[in-house]
Amino acid sequence: MPFVISIAQLNFVVGDVPGNAQKILAAARDAHAAGARLLLTPELALCGYAAEDLYLRPAFVQACEQALEGLAAATADWPGLTVVVGHPRRVAHGVGEGGRGLCHNAASVLRAGRIEHTYAKQYLPNYEVFDERRYFVPGDENCVFEVEGVRMGLLICEDAWYPGPARSAREAGAQVLVTLNASPYHLGKAVEREQVMRERVLETGLPLVYAHLVGGQDEVVFEGRSFALNADGSVAARAPGFEEKTLLIKVQQAQAAIVLEAPVAPHEGWEAELWSALVLGVRDYVGKNGFPGVLLGLSGGMDSALVLAIAVDALGADKVRTVMMPSPYTADISWIDARDMAGRLGVRYDEIAIAPQFEAFKTALAPQFAGLPEDTTEENLQARIRGMLLMALSNKFGSLVLTTGNKSELATGYCTLYGDMAGGFAVIKDVVKTRVFALARWRNANDPYGTGANPIPERIITRPPSAELRPDQKDQDSLPPYEILDAIVERYMENDEPLEDIVRAGFERADVERVTRLIKLNEYKRRQAPVGVRVTRRSFGKDWRYPITNRFRA
Ligand SMILES: Nc1ncnc2c1ncn2[C@@H]1O[C@H](COP(=O)(O)OP(=O)(O)OC[C@H]2O[C@@H]([n+]3cccc(C(=O)O)c3)[C@H](O)[C@@H]2O)[C@@H](O)[C@H]1O
Numbered sequence: 001m002p003f004v005i006s007i008a009q010l011n012f013v014v015g016d017v018p019g020n021a022q023k024i025l026a027a028a029r030d031a032h033a034a035g036a037r038l039l040l041t042p043e044l045a046l047c048g049y050a051a052e053d054l055y056l057r058p059a060f061v062q063a064c065e066q067a068l069e070g071l072a073a074a075t076a077d078w079p080g081l082t083v084v085v086g087h088p089r090r091v092a093h094g095v096g097e098g099g100r101g102l103c104h105n106a107a108s109v110l111r112a113g114r115i116e117h118t119y120a121k122q123y124l125p126n127y128e129v130f131d132e133r134r135y136f137v138p139g140d141e142n143c144v145f146e147v148e149g150v151r152m153g154l155l156i157c158e159d160a161w162y163p164g165p166a167r168s169a170r171e172a173g174a175q176v177l178v179t180l181n182a183s184p185y186h187l188g189k190a191v192e193r194e195q196v197m198r199e200r201v202l203e204t205g206l207p208l209v210y211a212h213l214v215g216g217q218d219e220v221v222f223e224g225r226s227f228a229l230n231a232d233g234s235v236a237a238r239a240p241g242f243e244e245k246t247l248l249i250k251v252q253q254a255q256a257a258i259v260l261e262a263p264v265a266p267h268e269g270w271e272a273e274l275w276s277a278l279v280l281g282v283r284d285y286v287g288k289n290g291f292p293g294v295l296l297g298l299s300g301g302m303d304s305a306l307v308l309a310i311a312v313d314a315l316g317a318d319k320v321r322t323v324m325m326p327s328p329y330t331a332d333i334s335w336i337d338a339r340d341m342a343g344r345l346g347v348r349y350d351e352i353a354i355a356p357q358f359e360a361f362k363t364a365l366a367p368q369f370a371g372l373p374e375d376t377t378e379e380n381l382q383a384r385i386r387g388m389l390l391m392a393l394s395n396k397f398g399s400l401v402l403t404t405g406n407k408s409e410l411a412t413g414y415c416t417l418y419g420d421m422a423g424g425f426a427v428i429k430d431v432v433k434t435r436v437f438a439l440a441r442w443r444n445a446n447d448p449y450g451t452g453a454n455p456i457p458e459r460i461i462t463r464p465p466s467a468e469l470r471p472d473q474k475d476q477d478s479l480p481p482y483e484i485l486d487a488i489v490e491r492y493m494e495n496d497e498p499l500e501d502i503v504r505a506g507f508e509r510a511d512v513e514r515v516t517r518l519i520k521l522n523e524y525k526r527r528q529a530p531v532g533v534r535v536t537r538r539s540f541g542k543d544w545r546y547p548i549t550n551r552f553r554a
């Protein structure tokens with residue numbers, strides 16, 4: 001006494017068991033060199049979170065078990081250091097329904113060259129983006145271990161969202177709660193998370209140390225911001241968000257109480273936090289999947305401008321390429337603004353006119369379409385020609401195509417299958433249009449990654465949104481104003497509010513009926529859309545599983 005607990009807030013890669021083990025080894029070496037006595041890693045650090053159906057593969061679980069043995073053996077080199085590692089663990093003789101393997105979501109206490117304890121998570125989340133009951137069986141025992149004479153009660157993430165496991169750890173003698181976590185980001189989650197942990201602290205009277213993951217994994221992002229709370233509920237430590245960090249927490253005995261102490265990083269405003277989440281989501285999807293860079297269609301409109309700014313902050317200008325593909329309906333200001341923005345950010349910019357291909361398709365279809373007026377068919381042709389060109393560039397150069405649709409468009413189907421929906425990663429699929437504008441303004445006033453302030457020409461933000469697929473087209477010709485649309489989407493889709501309640505809240509019945517009808521009708525499109533970053537409590541992704549064939553109307 002006193003001594004130091006080190007939290008390894010690290011970015012692991014799902015399935016890269018040897019790489020993750022190396023990362024944990026390096027963190028343990030550093031923790032030992034810094035004089036720490038306890039190193040905490042995030043939930044399932046060894047295999048990455050979430051490994052989904054990989055947990056059902058015996059070879060995968062075996063690889064994790066072998067790596068864990070290696071880590072345990074390595075702790076012999078660091079006397080006095082205890083390392084807690086999250087990993088899947090096969091249940092003895094366990095075979096689930098249909099012959100599937102069963103594991104615990106576990107954490108082991110490693111020291112002096114051996115695995116001293118293994119704890120199995122007791123509460124398995126199975127809502128929102130979680131599917132843990134598909135893979136894991138719950139444990140039913142506490143794990144309390146001693147470090148420098150202080151008894152640590154070990155919990156894993158969801159365990160600490162309920163009073164039971166913390167209470168029984170205390171009854172088993174714990175003096176400090178330590179929890180390993182993988183708690184996906186959404187707007188406002190950091191504050192909620194700390195509040196829930198504060199409840200555990202106040203119920204038990206014990207301080208709590210929260211070790212958290214950082215990084216993007218397909219559609220989810222983990223924000224880090226590991227923290228510690230003292231027994232009175234006050235914040236004793238907080239790591240910054242969205243970056244790897246070692247958080248060293250001093251543990252002291254003050255009279256009878258244990259007091260934790262470390263630097264406290266502040267919470268950020270919602271725009272800064274959301275921006276970082278989108279940047280990390282893009283950087284990790286592109287980086288962890290080995291793409292040399294990204295490309296996108298730059299239209300001179302708001303959505304592609306925002307996606308470009310995010311991509312440059314995530315990857316650097318040299319890894320981002322833009323293509324302007326004017327049609328006969330493209331306004332001059334669209335060209336001017338697209339060129340201007342590419343110049344401001346220093347990204348490669350090319351122009352490919354689509355009029356010749358558009359004419360060729362119309363000519364080919366002329367005999368079939370004779371006597372019929374032009375409609376969305378011709379609009380969609382243009383979007384699909386652009387999609388075709390972008391995918392050809394992707395095939396030739398290996399870059400990933402970023403799609404630019406926002407949540408308001410995805411909700412209402414205001415997007416073209418195999419057209420502007422063609423691509424590999426949908427950066428702002430969970431950001432409604434009103435937030436798109438707010439983020440653009442925020443980014444123009446801030447330069448969080450040092451790629452330059454004011455990247456988005458003002459006119460891109462102020463001109464009325466248009467798909468430019470027919471003369472003088474404006475989004476608001478066919479959709480309610482975005483303030484209304486977004487509020488209805490949020491109430492109906494994110495909060496499950498019944499249609500009648502939304503009308504009672506003061507929205508026009510016609511708007512509510514139209515938007516909710518469009519949400520239902522367009523499920524088929526969303527099933528074919530690329531994955532993208534989840535930033536709200538409910539995104540169109542793993543946490544929205546609606547039937548396509550569906551006659552329920554309320
Ligand atoms: N239940 C179902 N299951 C499976 N497939 C289904 C289906 N219902 C229709 N379909 C298929 O989908 C087709 C209709 O979908 P699709 O071809 O995409 O076309 P559609 O939804 O008819 O039109 C695209 C809409 O998006 C707007 N747009 C396009 C591009 C960009 C933007 C923008 O501003 O960002 C807006 C455009 O103005 C238009 O209103 C049908 O012809 C049919 O083949």
Ligand SMILES: Nc1ncnc2c1ncn2[C@@H]1O[C@H](COP(=O)(O)OP(=O)(O)OP(=O)(O)O)[C@@H](O)[C@H]1O
Nearest residue numbers: 297298299301302303304324325326404420466467
């Ligand atoms: N002239 C164009 N050149 C290049 N890409 C385009 C062009 N027009 C549309 N796109 C691509 O298709 C996407 C959908 O664009 P569209 O203009 O139809 O609607 P939007 O949702 O308002 O997008 P934006 O705000 O970026 O214009 C754009 O974000 C862009 O990636």
Ligand SMILES: NC(=O)CC[C@H](N)C(=O)O
Nearest residue numbers: 125157158161182183184
């Ligand atoms: N991995 C988990 O158990 C996470 C569940 C938890 N309620 C969270 O999102 O923070």
